[in-house]
Amino acid sequence: MSSTDPYRNADPDPDQTPGLEPGGGVAPGDTPPGESSTSGASDRQPGTASTRSNWIAYAVIGAFVVLIGLFFVGYAIGLAD
Numbered sequence: 001m002s003s004t005d006p007y008r009n010a011d012p013d014p015d016q017t018p019g020l021e022p023g024g025g026v027a028p029g030d031t032p033p034g035e036s037s038t039s040g041a042s043d044r045q046p047g048t049a050s051t052r053s054n055w056i057a058y059a060v061i062g063a064f065v066v067l068i069g070l071f072f073v074g075y076a077i078g079l080a081d
Contacts (some may be wrong), residue, residue, distance in 0.1 A: 021027060
């Protein structure tokens with residue numbers, strides 16, 4: 001495999017990793033090799049929405065919740081009559 005092969009295994013070869021004891025362990029007090037993980041964000045993250053649009057969304061959701069609350073209060077009063 002060539003070094004530019006995108007499907008090659010990115011893990012280090014244990015036979016060539018310094019500091020490993022037989023069986024793959026590390027000596028007490030020795031730092032194990034770093035993992036070869038690509039879980040970090042590699043692309044630029046998208047920007048967040050403006051504060052104004054967030055407050056508009058909060059207002060719409062709040063108004064909806066209040067209307068539903070009023071509906072249930074009116075329904076409960078109607079049952080009491």
